[in-house]
Amino acid sequence: xxxxxxxxxxxxxxxxxxxxxxxxxxxxxxxxxxxxxxxxxxxxxxxxxxxxxxxxxxxxxxxxxxxxxxxxxxxxxxxxxxxxxxxxxxxxxxxxxxxxxxxxxxxxxxxxxxxxxxxxxxxxxxxxxxxxxxxx
Numbered sequence: 001x002x003x004x005x006x007x008x009x010x011x012x013x014x015x016x017x018x019x020x021x022x023x024x025x026x027x028x029x030x031x032x033x034x035x036x037x038x039x040x041x042x043x044x045x046x047x048x049x050x051x052x053x054x055x056x057x058x059x060x061x062x063x064x065x066x067x068x069x070x071x072x073x074x075x076x077x078x079x080x081x082x083x084x085x086x087x088x089x090x091x092x093x094x095x096x097x098x099x100x101x102x103x104x105x106x107x108x109x110x111x112x113x114x115x116x117x118x119x120x121x122x123x124x125x126x127x128x129x130x131x132x133x134x135x136x
Contacts, residue, residue, distance in 0.1 A: 007066035010127050015063045022059060023080065026052060030084045033093055046103040053077060053107030054114070061115040062123040070115070077108050 009015060029037070039047055060073035081104030089096035114120075 007064075007069070009063065009065075009123055011123075012063070015123055019056075019059050019063060023056065026056065026080075027084060027087075031087055031091055031094065046099060049081075049100050049103035050107035050110065053081060053104040054111045055107075056080070057108045057111030058114060058119065058122075061111060061120060065120065065124075074108060074112065078105060081105070 037048065038044060057074065057077045060077060061070055064070045064073045078101075081101050085096040085098070085101055088094035
């Protein structure tokens with residue numbers, strides 16, 4: 001597979017825009033009074049937090065593949081989780097929970113571990129596939 005190995009992707013702006021849209025949707029879901037997404041077992045909401053932030057960090061880790069930018073993306077994801085909890089604290093009937101931030105952090109760590117595998121090249125692989133498909 002001919003995957004681009006440089007730090008910056010060809011469709012960088014598009015990937016960033018799509019990532020921003022994903023984060024806006026995540027924020028909207030976090031601030032919706034009843035998003036109707038639950039896991040009916042103890043700490044199911046923590047699993048949702050961890051899964052969401054695994055996906056978010058996985059996305060940004062694919063967009064920002066060099067060490068320093070990925071470090072900033074990691075801090076940005078964690079700050080986003082803190083921001084969501086602060087916004088929920090200000091927006092009844094939602095409530096803030098420090099354990100949610102801990103679950104977000106666990107998701108980020110899981111993503112960072114997964115980014116040491118070929119999953120770190122998902123977006124680059126999409127770009128490479130598109131180039132091959134167009135024949136150039």
